[in-house]
Structures are given as structure tokens and as C-alpha cells.
Amino acid sequence: MNAVTSPLAPGASHIEGTPAVQMRDICISFGGIRAVDDVTVDLYAGEVVALLGHNGAGKSTLIKILAGAYKPDAGEIRVNGDKADITNPRDAKRYGIETIYQTLALADNVDAAANLFLGRELMTPWGTLDDVAMEAATREVMGRLNPNFRKFKEPVRGLSGGQRQSVAIARAIHFNAKILIMDEPTAALGPQETAQVAELIKQLKAEGIAIFLISHDIHDVFDLADRVSVMKNGKLVGTARTSDVTKDEVLGMIILGKSPPGALAGPGAAAD
Ligand SMILES: Nc1ncnc2c1ncn2[C@@H]1O[C@H](COP(=O)(O)OP(=O)(O)O)[C@@H](O)[C@H]1O
Ligand SMILES: [Mg+2]
Secondary structure, eight states: OOOOOOOOOTTOTTSOSSOSEEEEEEEEEETTEEEEEEEEEEEOTTOEEEEEOOTTSSHHHHHHHHTTSSOOSEEEEEETTEEOOOOSHHHHHHTTEEEEOTTTTOOTTSOHHHHHTTTSOOBOTTSSBOHHHHHHHHHHHHHHHOTTOOOTTSOGGGSOHHHHHHHHHHHHHHTTOSEEEEESTTTTOOHHHHHHHHHHHHHHHHTTOEEEEEESOHHHHTTTOSEEEEEETTEEEEEEETTTSOHHHHHHHHHHOOOOTTEEEOTTOOOO
16 A cells, blocks of 8 residues: 655645545445445545546445435545534535536526525515525626626526536535535536536635546546546545646556555555
8 A cells, every 4th residue: 555655736735634524434335236335535625536437436326425315334424524414415415515416407497596596495575586686696606607607587498518517506606515526517518518617616616615526537527636536346446636646547546446656545445
């Protein structure tokens, strides 16, 4: 197993102190299959950690545990250093953990504001929908995330993939997400839209939000990520700062399940 010997990379000094999230020794099985097997990962405020691995590696299952969708068989989650009791998605939201799944879960036939407040609508003192307040709040948060966005009055069905993504992110941010999980956010997007989502992620990072970015494709996420954690067959292969490893080395982690010298190997990862 490799030790972490590298000093803090310039510009990465936020990776110190107490992580926003620690997932420690997490295990979960479905039937006979260990979908997640003794995985430990962490994530700091203002940091992007890319969770990488082939399809079936266990990435989505791991983050669904953080999102409260699955209960782990073993392991613990800490938020800002304190043990977090997350048994359902509502618990996760209470800890400021919001998840954006690939499907985005938008209501296509209504506009951005209606989507932002779906199920959490603002009301006037007279018990009617406060459309003015909801649109104002939507303009405020969208203005920060995606200043070029103009389609406030259109059903989101008519928006581009990148714009839809920004509406889903705006919803999370408006409700005080501190920890954002994005599962394959660019899987269905073209290059231009992917670039737009990359800009959104940089903006969120600048606001101090901690982001787990899940992807099966290193090329989509390497440049955005401060660190990568690689999974294979349910196990953590290792974690590395993107400043300490090359893309090829990370590809080696994904394909061969072995950690290069610049990475910290996970328990049970393939030995050299
Ligand atoms: N709800 C479930 N029931 C049974 N098996 C599951 C379930 N969810 C995931 N798995 C299995 O767990 C493994 C990891 O899946 P997943 O977390 O979706 O991987 P990834 O997101 O890395 O592609 C796979 O073998 C998958 O078939
Ligand atoms: Mg997945």
C-alpha cells in the first residue's frame, strides 16, 4: 500500500481540516453481490471529487447510500466531522446533501420556477401560490449559475440539456445544498452542453459547495476534479489528487485496479 507523501498541491489548500463528508468502511450487498465492499471516501467544501469506475463498479450504489436511498450493511457517514444518521432521502437533505440523478427529475410541462419549488411551493398569506416570489428567487439563483438563461416562462421541456441541468442544480442550491452529488451529469449531453455543465460545476465549487461527480468516463471529469476516487468490482482502488497523477495513470486504476505511486490505495485493492 502506498503512503500519501505528496505535499498539498498549489491551489488545493482547501483539502485540509475536517471534510464536509466522510464515508468510512461502507459495505452493501444485494443478494450475493457485494455492490460496495469496504469503501472509504471523503470530500471537502469547495472540492470536486470524481468517483470513477466502469459500469457496475458500485459508484451509484455508494452515492445512493449518501443520498439516503439505501441503508448500508456496515460503515458510517460523517458530515462536518459528526456522525450522520441518514436513513432516507429526507435525512440526507437535512444534512445539506442533494442529489442530481441523470434523469434530473424535472416536471417537463412547467417552467423553471415551478420546477425549483416543486412540492415546496411558496404561498401568499392568502393561501395562493406566490408566483412572484418564486420567479424572483428562481431568477436570483439562475442568475448566479447560468447568467445567460432567459427562458423563465417556458416549460422546461423546451430547454436544452445543459439548461435543464442548470434548473436541476438551481433547485438543489436554492434549498441550501452544501454537498452535491451529480451522477453521470453529462452522459446524455453533447460537447457544448458538457462544457456548459463544467462551467456550472466551477461556479458551485467557487461558492464552497462540495461535489461528488460520478462518471464512467475520465475525460469528462479529470480537468474538473481536485481528486479522483476509483472503484472496481465494488472496491475502492484508490484516491489521488489530479495534480499528482496523469490521466493514463487513472485509466490504469480504472482498468487494472492498481494504484500508481501518486495515489493512496484503498483496502483490498490489487497489489503491485
Ligand atoms: N438495487 C439493486 N439490486 C441488485 N443489485 C444491484 C442493485 N443496485 C446495484 N446493483 C448491482 O450492484 C453493482 C454496482 O452497481 P452500480 O452501483 O449501479 O454501479 P455503477 O454506478 O458504478 O455503474 C452491479 O453489479 C449492480 O448490478
Ligand atoms: Mg451508475
